[in-house]
Amino acid sequence: MSNSKDTTFKEVIRTTPIRSDYSVIISDIHKFPEFVKFAEWLSTPKQIRKIKNQKEFAVMIGVCEDTLTDWKRHPQFWPLVQQHMVQWMKEVVPDVIYGLYRNASSEGKAKDVEMFLRLSSIEINK
Numbered sequence: 001m002s003n004s005k006d007t008t009f010k011e012v013i014r015t016t017p018i019r020s021d022y023s024v025i026i027s028d029i030h031k032f033p034e035f036v037k038f039a040e041w042l043s044t045p046k047q048i049r050k051i052k053n054q055k056e057f058a059v060m061i062g063v064c065e066d067t068l069t070d071w072k073r074h075p076q077f078w079p080l081v082q083q084h085m086v087q088w089m090k091e092v093v094p095d096v097i098y099g100l101y102r103n104a105s106s107e108g109k110a111k112d113v114e115m116f117l118r119l120s121s122i123e124i125n126k
Helices: 009-013 032-043 054-061 065-073 077-106 110-119
Strands: none
Touching: 032 054, 032 065, 032 077, 054 077, 065 077, 077 110
8 A cells, every 4th residue: 555645545445454344254364455455456467467476565564475376376366356356346347338429430340339328228120
């Protein structure tokens, strides 16, 4: 988390997870906030991660890389990763739709136009 005065509320929430934020109940993890951060990091597409590899991520959150490997084996880890992925996907849907709109309106590719119209619930005569 940034030490600057302009730290946003979202940054504070993302760096300080609380158990009630997650539908998956995890009771046997000693470093729960770090566990959640790892799940969130792993659910983020590699191309947009600020920290690019697991070793650097382990150093950043203050755990051994072997701990991350152990966490991947935890039965509730992957459901938590999936939960983060779904949330991330929901947040970027407007951007994806805008990209689809740009493709459909500028290049006019039939599949892009058809998908855009389908998303808008406009019937296309076939």
